[in-house]
Amino acid sequence: MAKIWVYAELSHGGAVEKTVFEILTKARTLGADALECVALGPGATAAAAALGEYGATTVYASDDDTFSDFVAEPAAHVIAELIKQHQPSLVLAPFTYDARDTMARVSAKLGLTLHTGATDVLAVDKTQEAIFGGAKIVDVALGGNEPRIVLLRPKFTEAEPAGGAAANVVNVDVAVPDETKRARRTERHEEDATGPKLEEAPVVVSGGRGLQQAENFKLLEDLAAAIGNAAVGASRAVVDAGWVPYSMQIGQTGKTVKPKVYIACGISGATQHIVGMKSSERIIAINKDPDAPIFSLADLGIVGDALKVIPQLTDEVKSRKG
Amino acid sequence: MNVVVLVKQIPDPANPYELVDGRLKRGVAQKVMDPGDEYGVEAALRLVDQFGGEVNVISMGPAAAMEAIRRALSMGAHKGVLVTDDALGGADALATARVLAAAIKRSEFDLVIAGVESTDGSTGVVPQMVAELLGVPQSTFAKEIEAKDSSLTIKRQTAAGYDMVECPLPAVITVTAGVNEPRYPTFKGIMQAKSKPVDTVSLGDLGLGGDDAKPTQSVDAVNPAPERGAGEKFEDDGTGAAKVADLLKQLKVI
Known part of the structure; x- marks a missing residue:
């Protein structure tokens, strides 16, 4: 009865991090009974349509600003609580700065196995990683208790929509304790870039x-x-x-x-x-x-x-x- | 301000491994303190220069990793702790974080500084795990650090630019390469480092058992990646640019 979760990281502005769609595309092939997402921060509820299109049936969502205003801790607290409530077998997330920050804390809170920088996921307990600059591919067996957490490198596979309906939104009802609201983002700056984005340019x-x-x-x-x-x-x-x-x-x-x-x-x-x-x-x-x-x-x-x-x-x- | 710096001894990234009879041979290359850690040591020294206090260098690794601690001491750090134990071979990120957190807790600290990720392992999650285990906030990817009263203002690098983060102390932060210009150890510093206090501790000394250090992920198989064959290579005789332009045209990108 494997249930796979994908952490749908939201960028500032509420868009879903692109790697999330690649992860959902891959996760659909793993034979799970359920494929669900967790999305936290402004844009979470609205993300249900896009996440559904790539195969998620449910998204645990909260649009609360707290998750974008404060670094890692509120999200880590809520994800850990949701994991305890719903007991997924595997939690997948993009290998971004913010997901690393958040999932590292989830792993430490619950004592869960965390594989970062994976280049593929083959099963709920098996991943791959390219080492030595990609000269070798290692197969990694994930032990420890479920769920294991795997952070996947951007562009590890092509994202392909599954044509699914919008994911069912379940509002997150976990309270965010004040003591998790410590490191706070006070400003955001995006560097001006002219021309196409580096990751998208042909x-x-x-x-x-x-x-x-x-x-x-x-x-x-x-x-x-x-x-x-x-x-x-x-x-x-x-x-x-x-x-x-x-x-x-x-x-x-x-x-x-x-x-x-x-x-x-x-x-x-x-x-x-x-x-x-x-x-x-x-x-x-x-x-x-x-x-x-x-x-x-x-x-x-x-x-x-x-x-x-x-x-x-x-x-x-x-x-x-x- | 008492600052802990986490350092790691790694194979010299300028010459990380050697091929012996066509096989990758580890342990041949010279080991050095991870170059990324020098920025952490420098950041700690600057804060202590400004606010007083001590820089405590903590590492986990084989006995030889004491050299990385000595390197930090020769830059000006005050003391060091090496956690070394046979049971730690192959420790994964969470096991490493448990050990480091236990070593950090042995003395009072206001701030823990680490590199963003090690150059050899590149997991990029150990410092955040340490923060969770210590019960303190974190701010990663610092490219500028300013301390006042009991908090830090961090310019945090992001994929798109940067954020400003206000982080109360005590905390764990990670620093990027380029956050500062690390000082070179002076001759005097190297001599002084030899008499600075260092402590070598085992898992048992930290109140941890073998289970705390047991990795929960293991390598099943190592396979060569699909070869990407080298194509044509030309010495530039003035027509190199034309050859590239021809290929771009052929590929229809111009």
Whole structure:
């Protein structure tokens, strides 16, 4: 009588985190008797339609601002209480900052097994994770009491709607104790991004140390603009160096992208980076070092100075577009 | 302000493993304090410089992990605790958090600082579990930290930008790389570190048993990922850009 729960994380603004739909798509194939969601914060009730379309039959929902105003603790308290009441076999959630914060506390509260960064879920007690930059896939057996909690990496599978009716909304009736209202979000800032979003752009142009200095990212912006419908990303090294904001980071600690074409410029291909881009349909690498690991996954590799090749490429793209 | 910093000894990420006879050989590479932890140590030192108090470095690992603690002490931390026990081999995130929380509770603290995630394990959940077990709030992904009275104002990195978070103390926070510029240990610091107090404790010393440290997840099988074959590679002779543009055209993205 397996019951699978999916934590439907809501972004600021109330939209359901995209990975949630991927998780629901996968969860439908696991042969559970019930597939249900928990959604907490503004937008929770409204999310029932979208969650239902992807196969959820019930959503335990609360639109209370408390869940978005306070960090992790109110949500963790309520989820733990709901788990005790309804006893799901498996709780799936996206591997986002907020879900990590919340589910880690749920795991510690109830002593539940937590697998983070999973790249697939095969059964209620079996997951997979890619290690060594995706060179190896390990099968993980989940022991301990039910439910186990699994946090899945973005884009681990394609989201496909099931055409289901809106999920049945069950209002969450768990009180939120005041002592869980401690760390409080007082402001939110979203960095202005022009052009398509990094995770959604069909072409991603990204830069690393080989660009030598922050100012040279302008070359990538020019190239992205010439291509059109392209976004600019970066390796962790240059984000840590403060050249570009973290919102541009691709990799283990940053975003996972899966574009039609990924163009890595002056990026050596550290494991940490590869994890975030290796599923791109086509990979093009431009790097001075012929032995750079990035070449081992590139469909097309150019051994050369990115600073020289990029402006030439921008011109070549413009001329081909006429 | 008494600040605990959690550190971890890991294989040097610049050279994490070696291939011996075509097989991955762990334990050959040099071990270092996780570079991500240096930001935590630096953040703690700055708070203590400003408000007084001590920086206590806590780690869990084999006996050799004392080197990571020494590294933090040589940067200026005041004392350290290493939890080491044969029963801890293969500990998962929750077991690790139980051990760290028990070690932290042995002395008074106002703040616990950790890196966002370890460079080798990357689970990114241990500090939040520690916060829950200590019964304190948390604020993760700090890129700026400001302390006043009994609370912190944290600039918290998010996928889209950043949030400002007000977090009362005591608390657990995690810091991102780039939150500060970690200092290098000076020669004097390295010499002083040798005489700073460090404590080595076992699970039993912390009042924990083997069950607390038992992992509940295990690796069943390790398989190679589907190969992504390398394609063509050209030395740039001035036509590299044209080759890339041709491919983009062929793929219909331009």
